[in-house]
Amino acid sequence: MLTQYGWNNHFQNVYNEAGIVLPAGRIIAAHGAQFRVMAAGGPCTAELSGRIMHTAADAAELPVTGDWVYLAGGEGASHALVYGVLPRKTALVRKKPGSHAVQVLAANVDTLVIVTALDDTYSVSRIERFLSLAREGGIEPFLVFNKTDLAEGLDAKKEEIARVFPGARAAWMSAVSGGGMEGLGAALVPGETCVLAGSSGAGKSTILNRLLGDELIPTAPVREDDGKGRHTTTARELFVLPGGAVIIDTPGLREVGIWADADGVDDVFDDIRRLSGGCRFGDCTHTVEPGCAVLDALSSGELDGRRYANYMKMSGEARENQRSPRWKSISKEIKRFYEKSDKYR
């Protein structure tokens, strides 16, 4: 049962080494402080134990969808208490809008499926933001371009994506007609977990319904004037697909706050990092300096103005993060999670 939900040798080792005796389960849905957990004996509801509330150093340590937890009263009982969270293998984390707090969106995810609609909401800059979250969380990205049936200038967009993200895994599809859905197959590995993320209205739940072969999840039309969604999905929920892959649907994000330091952002902008090697000054800010290879590439047209602007914006946010003492402590806490699990990788 748990194997179906993604339990494997990695988590078994983590569990054994931590000397846990309570039964394990996976959070399959989180509604505030109420959780739905898949335990060996089947699904149950659960709440947080007093112990976990008191020992968690930060909200980022509390369980989220995808976490493996250990439970009291889980076996056979309909209601259980979550006693602790197993160290996370990976985590999808963003900075909460308007604060220095971070929010763990999903845990133990192998693939981040970044869903972009090919309508007025299409944004390459948003994809770059999601890529930085994937990179920071140790998750492999996969790009989905949905609503090919509505796309204008499809070939130009395909060229743009191939140019900006060379070598990226991508699928182009229409979830309403089903055309191109097979392209997503590479992201759906039995026993592995992927998460659907993107703006509201991009078609995440429609894609999932197709994969499930059933209309299990509510969807709703986007606004006619600007194509924006109505925030139909409100909880992060985990499903097992007929083919054996585990998948998490998430509510559309209004803002993809960067949870990364400047180095993490540079990882997503490899071209700019390479260019900056040719700058005259080692600490070039790529804004006003003479001999700046990045500005040269910008004026020659080799570097796209949009990409440069988004790089500057994201790097600025990353530096802002690093300046906050609160950020440092949270970042340390979350990194501790990874370190704990590193030895099992």
Ligand SMILES: Nc1nc2c(ncn2[C@@H]2O[C@H](COP(=O)(O)OP(=O)(O)OP(=O)(O)O)[C@@H](O)[C@H]2O)c(=O)[nH]1
């Ligand atoms: N034309 C077209 N419409 C689509 C396609 N995929 C989804 N839609 C429609 O887009 C609307 C939004 O789809 P949802 O699946 O609810 O979007 P979502 O990403 O889950 O949105 P939230 O749950 O709000 O984050 C629905 O009316 C879908 O029928 C597509 O490939 N083509």
Ligand SMILES: [Mg+2]
């Ligand atoms: Mg949805």
